Amino acid sequence: MITLESIEKVYESKSSRVVGVDNVSLSIEKGEIYGIVGYSGAGKSTLLRCINILERPTSGKVIVDGVDLLELSGKRLREARQSIGMIFQGFYLVSSKTVFENVAFALKAAGVDRAKREERVLELLSLVGLADKANQYPSQLSGGQKQRVSIARALANSPKVLLCDEATSALDPSTTKSILSLLKKINDELGITIVIITHEMEIVKEVCDRCAVMQDGKVVEEGPSYEIFANPKEDLTKEFIQTVLDFQLPAKLLENCSGTLVRLQFRGEQAGESVVSDMLQNHKVKGNILHGKVEYIREKPLGIFIMEVIGEQVEIQRAISYLQDRLKQVEVIKHVSK
Template structure:
């Protein structure tokens, strides 16, 4: 659906050139939810705006649904943009217009006749759960409701792609979950390809099929979200994962350890099996669970536990061998 080939964006300033995006190549498949993660200044928002040419790349190719957008003339590009919806952190609603009018604006700009506009707006407000707010003004809405209006507006012209630029950053955790659930619903029911820019790994964990991590305008790591969480390759990716899966033990506890400290990772169905319980029954060792949890990455379980094994050395070795045979990853710390 979206192919970026060596996309670069360079800004000319008085002090010299500033590289916003540095030769990024990505392929985003039709119907998937794709996350782009990075700290402030990583270039992720600039890259997103290159997809719909709000930022014109200095070089490279931007192909959306088989069309190279950089080859289009202005009028052709305006038409092509109608198939690419976009929502922002700041909502950008017109305060003097009602919810209905804010959503209808996108249809009016696209030349949709008045009777069809009304039908489409009501349909969209039903989809985003705001049918009862059609006559309200933005000042009468909560942050989550404002974002739902902006989502409805972005969907007005039946886009094939929805770009989300930090769409949940201004929202509280509960509202963020409801907006992510809505985006999930839109993706599943309408088949729209969604690209999400975020600095929150919790968002990626919840909704993204695949993701890329950016730093200094470059993609430093990319892959399926589950693989990124279970086996990050780059230090920056690990930093982001730790915001969701942090298993640092206090030094005072580490100083009191007398047995063998083991970190276990259970992937998929194994995360829900009683592997540790079985091991403790089979061998003459005690297991003290010091830290652990099961996270669900796009509804697939990933379990990580840190435990202390106490017992005779030979029994500990047998227990470790058993765990290594059953568990995806066993690390003696």
Template sequence: MITIEQLSKVYHSKGKSVIGVDDVTLNIDQGEIYGIVGYSGAGKSTLLRCMNVLERPTSGIVRIDGIDLMSLSPKELRKARQSIGMIFQGFHLAMSKTVLENVAFALKASGVGRKERRKRAEELLVLVGLDDKANQYPAQLSGGQKQRVSIARALANNPKVLLCDEATSALDPNTTKSILKLLQEINRELGLTIVLITHEMEVVKEICDRCAVMEEGRIVEQGSTYDIFAYPENELTKRFIQTVIDFQIPEEQLVKSQGTIVHMTITGELAGESIVSDLLQHHDIRGNILHGKIDYIQNQALGMFVMELTGDRSEVERAIGTLHDKLEEVEVLQDAGTADQSMARAE
């Protein structure tokens, strides 16, 4: 559906060059929700604007539904953009127009007649749950309601793609969840391809099928959302995941510990098995869970646990070997020897 090949965007100002997007290649499938996450200045919003050529790339290829947007004339590009809806953090509503008029305005620009505009706008307000707000003005709405109007307006011309630029970052957590749920429903009901720009990994975890992590204009990691959470490789990705699933053990706890501390990731069907209890039954060791959680991403279980194992050192090592045999991700955060040294320093 969306193909980005070796795309770069370079800005020139006062004799200096600033790279906004640096040699990015992405493939986004029809009907999926794709997240692009990064901190401020990572280039993610610039990349999004390049997707509909609101920002013209310096080099590279942008294809949407098989159409090379870079090769189109200005008139052809305007027509092609009708199949690409876009919503923003700041809503961008006309304050002097009613909710209904805001939605209908997008159709007026496309040459749709008055009666058809009104009918389509009313249908969209039902879709986003605002049919009772049709005659109100944006100033009378909450932030979440304003974003729903923006979504309805973006859907007016039956787009194939919806681009969302930090669409939930100005909203409180509960409102964010309701907007994300709405986007999921629209994705399922309309088969719409959604690209979601965000700096919040929780948003990615909530609804994205696949995602990419951006830093300094480049994609540093990409894959299915589940795999990104289960097997992160890049340090930036790991930091983002820690904002959602934080398993950092306080230094005070590490100093107190006299055992071996192990972090384990349990994926898929294994998350429903008795890995920990079986380990303690088959090895002459004691186990103390310091941190643990089973989460669900893309309807798949993902378990993460931090345990302190104590007992004979050789038996602990055999237990860790058993974990390595069963699980793909096992990391010793502190072994008993390190713990002994920490205790000595503390004394």
């Protein structure tokens, strides 16, 4: 659906040259939710704006639904953009217009006649849960309701792609969850390809099928979201993952440990298996779970636990070997001796 080939965006002035996006190539499949993650200044929003040519890349190709948008201009580009909706952190609603009028604006600009506009607007307001707010003004709405209006407006011309630029950053956690649920609903029911820009891995965990991590204008890691969480390669990615899967043990807890500390990862169906109890039954060791949790990445379980294994060193090694055979991802964190 979306193919970015060697995208570069350079800002030049008489005194400086700043590379916003540095040779980025990505392929986003039809019907998936794709996340682009990075800190401020990483280039993620600039890359997103290159997809609908709000920012024209210095070089490269932007292919959306088989069409290279950089080969279009004028009327043809405006028509192509109608298949790409966009929502922003700041909502950008017209304060002097009602909810109905804000959503209808995009349809009016596209030349849709009045009767069809009204039918479409009411359909969209129902979809986003605001059928009873049609005659209210933006000032009368909560932040979440304003974002729902902007989503309805972005969907007005039945786009194939929806771009979300930090769309939940201004919202509280509860409202963020409701907006993410709405985006999942839109993706499931309408089959729209969604690209989400964010600095929060929690959002990737909740809704994204795949994601890319950006730093200094480059993509440093990319892949299925589950694999990114389960096996991050880059230090930056690990830093982001830690905001969701934080496993720092308190120093006082470590002081009371007398065995070997191991980190266990349970992937998918393994999260429901009795691996630890089987190990304890079959080996002459004792075990204490010190910390652990099961997260769901796009509804697929990923369990991570830290365990103290106590016993003779040779028995501990046999127990760890058993765990490694069953789980594949077992890390010895520290051997504590008192």
